Amino acid sequence: MAEARTRQIVIAGAGIAGLTAALAFAVRGYPVRVFERASRLDEVGAGIQLSPNATGILDRLGVLPGLRPAAVRPDAVVLRDASNLAELGRVQLGAAAEWRWKAPYLTAHRADLQSALLAHVAREPGIELVTGATVRDATQHPLGVAVSVEIAGRISQITGMLLIGADGVWSETRRLVGGAAKSRFSGQVAWRRTIRAESPAGSSLAGIGIGGVVTAFLAPGFHMVAYPVRAGAALNLAAFTRGNAMAETWSGRMDTKVLKNAMRRAAPALQKLADDAGEWLVWPLHTVPPAGPWTAPGGIALIGDAAHAMTPFAAQGAAMAIEDAETLAGHVLAQPGSIAEALAAWEKERRKRVEHVTRRGSFNRMAWHAAGPVAMARNAILRMRTPEKLATSLDWLYGWKPPALKL
Numbered sequence: 001m002a003e004a005r006t007r008q009i010v011i012a013g014a015g016i017a018g019l020t021a022a023l024a025f026a027v028r029g030y031p032v033r034v035f036e037r038a039s040r041l042d043e044v045g046a047g048i049q050l051s052p053n054a055t056g057i058l059d060r061l062g063v064l065p066g067l068r069p070a071a072v073r074p075d076a077v078v079l080r081d082a083s084n085l086a087e088l089g090r091v092q093l094g095a096a097a098e099w100r101w102k103a104p105y106l107t108a109h110r111a112d113l114q115s116a117l118l119a120h121v122a123r124e125p126g127i128e129l130v131t132g133a134t135v136r137d138a139t140q141h142p143l144g145v146a147v148s149v150e151i152a153g154r155i156s157q158i159t160g161m162l163l164i165g166a167d168g169v170w171s172e173t174r175r176l177v178g179g180a181a182k183s184r185f186s187g188q189v190a191w192r193r194t195i196r197a198e199s200p201a202g203s204s205l206a207g208i209g210i211g212g213v214v215t216a217f218l219a220p221g222f223h224m225v226a227y228p229v230r231a232g233a234a235l236n237l238a239a240f241t242r243g244n245a246m247a248e249t250w251s252g253r254m255d256t257k258v259l260k261n262a263m264r265r266a267a268p269a270l271q272k273l274a275d276d277a278g279e280w281l282v283w284p285l286h287t288v289p290p291a292g293p294w295t296a297p298g299g300i301a302l303i304g305d306a307a308h309a310m311t312p313f314a315a316q317g318a319a320m321a322i323e324d325a326e327t328l329a330g331h332v333l334a335q336p337g338s339i340a341e342a343l344a345a346w347e348k349e350r351r352k353r354v355e356h357v358t359r360r361g362s363f364n365r366m367a368w369h370a371a372g373p374v375a376m377a378r379n380a381i382l383r384m385r386t387p388e389k390l391a392t393s394l395d396w397l398y399g400w401k402p403p404a405l406k407l
Contacts, residue, residue: 007031008160010147012135012173014041016110017304017321018166019117023061024329026126033158034121035133035149037167041114046192046281047229047236048110049214053400054319056103057326064104067116071108072228073098075212079382082219082266085208089382091390093214100391101398107214109194109229109236113318138163138176140298144339161339162332163300166321169286171306177296179307183286186311188365189243191259193279194234202235204269210235217270218378220371222262224270225315237273238312239263243284254282285311290354295347297340301328308354313368314361316397320354326402349403357397 009025011018014036022032050058050071058064077091097105121127136155137148144161165173169183195201205226209215214227224239241262243254260274274280290308295301304321328346335342367378 006143006159006161008033008144008158009162009164010135010145010158010160011035011164011166013165013167013306014038014118014129014131015166015168015304015321016113016117016318017168017306017325018164019114019121020057020061020063020322021164021166021303021325021328022121022127022129023063023117023124024057024325025332026124027061028329028333030126030329030332032124032127033160034127034129035135035158036129036131037134039132041118041131046110046194046238047227048108048113048318049227049315050106050108050113051315051319052097052101052103052105052398054322055106056101056401057322059103061120061326063116063120066119067106067108067113070112070116070229070231071106072212072232073104074107074214074227076387077214077216078210079216079218081379082217082222082224082263082270085217085267085269088218088379089385089390090387091394092387096391097398101395105398107227107229107236109234110318112230135163135165135167135173138173138300140296140300145299161299164328165300165302165306166304166325167306169288169305169309171288171302173300174288174292174302174306176300177293177302179288179292179294179302183288183309186285186287187242188240188285188311189254189258189282190285190312191237191239191241191254191280191282193237193281194229195237195279197228197233197235201273204272205235208267208269216368217266218368218370218375219263219266220375221369222266223368224263224266224273240285240313243282254280256280287311290351290358294350295343297343299339299343301343301346303328308358310354310358311361311365313364314357314397316357316361320357323353323400323402324350330402353400360397 009030009032011034075094079089093105133151139146145163147158210226217224229236288309294307303324331342331346
């Protein structure tokens with residue numbers, strides 16, 4: 001019994017990062033307890049893009065079969081000029097992506113991914129999920145960590161070999177490793193809505209050629225991404241503009257004048273989307289500088305947004321959380337005699353990868369929101385690059401595999 005307790009993995013947060021970590025450790029034989037502060041796991045968030053570097057891991061963990069019926073395998077990523085809807089560039093996905101990067105590129109609703117993860121977690125006898133439970137503190141000792149968890153107003157002490165903070169961008173566990181207590185507002189906000197594919201707005205978008213693909217519409221200081229979710233029955237729209245700091249929530253409201261102003265140079269078919277004032281939800285884009293600490297040698301690690309929340313301009317936030325979870329479990333298993341060495345090696349390895357992805361997101365924002373001569377140069381370069389060359393430029397990102405699985 002003592003051995004099982006000292007090998008126990010304690011996870012704060014039952015989002016994508018936490019549930020993936022639970023599965024990654026459970027399949028390696030570790031007992032896992034997940035504590036989620038929400039009393040129930042509601043459908044939150046919006047659409048999500050899952051590139052092959054993420055879906056390959058989900059497939060190995062057994063999650064992908066449960067997700068596929070609700071997901072969409074888009075045929076391409078298409079970049080368009082928002083002002084005239086002209087195509088600027090295209091990356092082939094579908095079967096081509098699966099052949100090139102050995103895993104599918106999928107789009108899905110975030111709630112569908114969470115449901116697939118939860119269903120698989122429920123089938124794992126080594127995982128216990130407790131809702132309405134908040135991790136309050138942790139004390140490190142030679143045998144692991146003692147975690148204080150509040151459940152129904154009472155504090156319980158849970159002992160484990162490792163505490164994983166997977167509680168998102170507004171993490172409460174970040175302070176346990178000496179990280180910044182608060183995330184930083186990026187100055188950008190995301191506007192989101194999900195529409196039925198057969199609705200008037202959906203039909204209008206289909207008429208400009210977005211069916212079955214991920215489309216990014218680029219404009220000065222603004223861009224919008226559209227792609228199918230819910231097995232193609234719905235379309236996820238996400239628009240990104242400058243905005244003011246607001247409440248830390250996934251479902252805020254803001255005057256759509258901000259969105260309309262950002263879209264004033266867009267084609268009429270896109271401008272009409274901003275007129276439905278009651279249908280757009282807004283959330284502030286917060287980041288966590290990746291330079292901060294992610295681990296404490298006595299047995300605490302942050303993963304996903306808790307460690308390094310990034311803007312969504314590379315569509316890699318969820319993928320980085322999934323990669324974090326899988327690689328952390330691999331490092332802990334590889335060095336069972338020293339959790340400190342395992343955490344140090346993992347953090348060193350992951351920093352290089354995350355920093356590279358963060359830089360790519362910053363570059364995308366600059367390029368996609370460009371104006372004037374810079375935008376003209378961007379368009380000219382994109383038109384000269386073939387789909388094959390654009391795909392090659394993404395091999396480092398989408399073709400990544402966990403180090404232990406490299407041949």
